[in-house]
Amino acid sequence: MEEVAAGEEVQIVLSINPFYGESGGQIGDTGYLRKGDTLNPVLQTTKESQTNVLLVEAKTTLRVGDAVTAVVDIERRKHITRHHSATHLLHKALRRIIGDHIHQAGSWVGPDRLRFDFSHFSALEAQQLIQVEKLVNQWILEDVAVNKEELSLEEARAKGATALFGEKYGDRVRVIEMGESMELCGGTHVNRTGEIGLFRIVSEAGIGSGLRRIEAVTGWKSYEYAKEKESILEDVSMLVKSKEEELPGKITSMLQQIRDLERKLEALQAQNTVGKMESLLLKKVKISGVDAVIAQVSAEKADDLRQMADILRDKMGSGIVVLAAEMEGKASVLVAATKDLANTFHAGQLIREAAKLVGGGGGGRPDLAQAGGKNPEKIAQALEQIPSLIEAQLQIR
Ligand SMILES: [Zn+2]
Incomplete structure (x- = not known):
């Protein structure tokens, strides 16, 4: 190629070259070639079989034989x-x-x-x-x-x-x-x-x-x-409002504070659950002579339902607990019974029927059973049918 027009990128070899061509892990030089008043940027320099090759962005017409001033970006x-x-x-x-x-x-x-x-x-x-x-x-x-x-x-x-x-x-x-x-x-x-x-x-x-x-x-x-x-x-330092030299101490005490608050929050939540269970107890019903608490509650995980059921069983002494909650768009149901009812009631059996009502399946032990279902909107309707299901089971046994 003898000549390139302005706007093109071209590879150029100089007769006298001050640019370092990329080799031995050292990146190549950049800079520019001045022709007249025009600066033509050297974008990179590579080394191809001992020859330094410049990649130049032509800002004016460049011809073989042109005299240019080569300037390496010396700071770089x-x-x-x-x-x-x-x-x-x-x-x-x-x-x-x-x-x-x-x-x-x-x-x-x-x-x-x-x-x-x-x-x-x-x-x-x-x-x-x-x-x-x-x-x-x-x-x-x-x-x-x-x-x-x-x-x-x-x-x-x-x-x-x-x-x-x-x-x-x-x-x-x-x-x-x-x-x-x-x-x-x-x-x-x-x-x-x-x-x-x-x-x-x-x-x-x-x-x-x-x-x-x-x-x-x-x-x-x-x-x-x-x-x-x-x-x-x-x-x-600005965020935690502390001098730089006091940051380690300040952050350590903040972390301790967070741990203390988390512990207090857990205790409060537990207290709150106990309070809620006490008000649920007031609404307990008697089915064929057996106490039962049947309710929809709010819970975040299956374990929460189990904790609630434990509190209720303890406070009832003898009875059946049926709790249902909506969790992440699904229905979750739990049935629990106190040990003394082992011969007359089977939680696993009730949960099989209850789960069907909310579009799911499940089973469990005589004293504790849990199931999920894909229709949380049917929880209220399902809970209405629980008393008659319990009654049927208690009468058979
Ligand atoms: Zn070296």
């Missing part, structure tokens, strides 16, 4: 360079703190954060992560000069530089020395470790068997990370 490049340089120190610190079995298994470095993958059999302990983070920061604060040297592969190996497994190297390699760390690397690096700024580990997690991943931030990104955390802390 600096963020990337700090993050990339920090991976060297992180690699070394992991080997020092955790052990020499640690090997870099991959990395990805962008302007916002770095990702470092390594071989290790288990999660790092919080204390180990703190030690690693601290050691990296110590090396940064020592502000050692970064030595960049081009050597033959044999010379580099003889010097003891760490080569990455599975990485292909040419005859000439770049050796990057940062204090104790010496690696073969084609990425971009700071001149002194101090330029990296504060190094903070953001996360550590497993990414497959025997592989771990650390994510970290440096420079301005760790400043932003700290500001974000600070603002969360400020929000929480």
Whole structure:
């Protein structure tokens, strides 16, 4: 292709190229190509068989042979360079703190954060992560000069530089020395470790068997990370109306308060249920000489019905309880009887007939039975038929 019109995206190779092409886990540069007064954005740079290829959004007609001024987004490049340089120190610190079995298994470095993958059999302990983070920061604060040297592969190996497994190297390699760390690397690096700024580990997690991943931030990104955390802390202090340093105590006492209130609420609910059951007792009927409480109640779960029946049985001494409630759009029915009626009444038998009336089925023991039905609107009608059903059962026995 000789020429592209404005508005098109095109791949461009420059005769002299300042853009870093994505490779070795370091993201490619962005920036722009200036032609006359027009800025043509460079969206990304990739590396294809040693050639840097720019993806450019043409804002004017671009031709092969045009003279352009190439401008790299230098602030973005600096963020990337700090993050990339920090991976060297992180690699070394992991080997020092955790052990020499640690090997870099991959990395990805962008302007916002770095990702470092390594071989290790288990999660790092919080204390180990703190030690690693601290050691990296110590090396940064020592502000050692970064030595960049081009050597033959044999010379580099003889010097003891760490080569990455599975990485292909040419005859000439770049050796990057940062204090104790010496690696073969084609990425971009700071001149002194101090330029990296504060190094903070953001996360550590497993990414497959025997592989771990650390994510970290440096420079301005760790400043932003700290500001974000600070603002969360400020929000929480405002919400619970407490000074930041008093937050742990304040939240502990709030949680205790919630537990106390929950306990009080439970006690009140239980009291309330007892009160309701007492008023139900006033409406008890006598069927063939046996006391019976038959009622529709409000309940949230089947267990509530059982608790109510227990209270009623205790207070009645001898008798039959039939309770029904609508729960989540369905009918729930419970029949209970005191033990002394075992020879004259069977709760399971009554529930079979009662359940049919609300469109369901069920069974149970002589003293306790529960069933559900799909027609809650028929509860009232069904309860009206219960006395005659009880009467029929009591007469047969
Ligand atoms: Zn490097």
